[in-house]
Amino acid sequence: MITDITSPANPVFKSLKALADKKARREQQLFLAEGLRVCTEALATGHVPHTLIFAADAEDHPLTGALVTATLARRGTVLRATRDLLHRLTGKDNPGAVAAAYPIPDTGLAGIDRSAARLWVVAENLKDPGNLGTMLRTCDAVGAGGVILLDQSCDPFSLEAVRASMGGLFTRQVAQASGADFLAWLRSGPGSLVGAALSGSTVDYRSHPFTDPTFLFMGNEQSGLPAPYADACDALVKLPMKGTADSLNVAVATAVLLYAALAQFEPV
């Protein structure tokens, strides 16, 4: 059944809107994604909305219809609303035709199948959800398995992270762990830990022979990779820095390194 809503006071709408806050996400065990394209790609990889809200003017779009059908088939909740309510939900001036709440997946390390990809990203104390989302988007592009978040990293299920991932959150794996647990897990199987570093025993990233699987270890936006983590790496690589700045945006550095590794794995 599709429910028409006209007011932001509708309790289901309020519970969706609450998902902007981490506390509500944890309580409801749901996160919000938006946009017909992202939600359609999510559906294609088996992610059915728990709750779907769509703009009444987009009801005839076949992709909207497919999402409505899939949600109802799983006994999910479907709301028909105005664009204004979609705007209120997402904060976007030009909101997409749909938004949907999805179950937050398990993010334990045990869920990571390291043999599923040649490349993985490990991020330590990553603070900016936009950076995280961008990294997931790049992981999708290069076929990397996903991002393992260590220590006090940002929440991968915030609206900003989901948005920047452009669907990457649905196609890539995300794990959350302490540094100690991650290192123990890493050494329990195959894998090379390659840290991005600005100093120390680093080699130019083009000289590093990337092996399968490689875990690319990226440090915090401000402070980079702490020494104990750098010491735990099998290799440290650096990017040439020719200007006055001493570092790159972390999502940018991740992408350059991932594409360099991909270029080695799959030469032209």
Next chain:
Amino acid sequence: MITDITSPANPVFKSLKALADKKARREQQLFLAEGLRVCTEALATGHVPHTLIFAADAEDHPLTGALVTATLARRGTVLRATRDLLHRLTGKDNPGAVAAAYPIPDTGLAGIDRSAARLWVVAENLKDPGNLGTMLRTCDAVGAGGVILLDQSCDPFSLEAVRASMGGLFTRQVAQASGADFLAWLRSGPGSLVGAALSGSTVDYRSHPFTDPTFLFMGNEQSGLPAPYADACDALVKLPMKGTADSLNVAVATAVLLYAALAQFEPV
């Protein structure tokens, strides 16, 4: 002379705070940068604040002193304030020790010396100031000359762009032009226009022989490079996309391409 201020109603403070708005930036012909490090790097490249505001608790820091001295020597305005006022100015929970207003430089194409660098970035209809700032930061890292903004691109002097550039706005050149004016200027001198494209007569970016100077042409975040611009390119290159997404973040794609060009110019 240093002026102590204690209230956000101070008229100079208000004029600084107004620089968050594009209209005020245009009227005052000033933009705001923040942080001791960025302002110090700006000073090192000859950018003296028009107006400097610093946190009283940071007055004894030698870098603060150098900024105060330089600003006063140019008959600029210097304000001593509380961290709370810095917080109100920048919106940051942990504001830096200083912020400063700088004259907006001329952004005409005539100011671009194409022989100054092997690589330049051209961005068409770039909307996100964070992406622009990140691109300037990467330009600094690879020694690219700067960014030429075409058509309805975002303002390079917004707080968000300046912040993401991490000083790159001071060390790189920025120009603003219409597409037609840019193409006429480009063809008036040496330079290869290389478009980043997802379709058309594209080659893998690793197979393209980058020449000096290369103008790397990046399209809008949503829609990519429009066909007339793609047709004007000397070559189109693409990045491998192995996942479900069909594009990368534009600042990420720019960085991968810039580093690939740098790798050709300067092999390991």
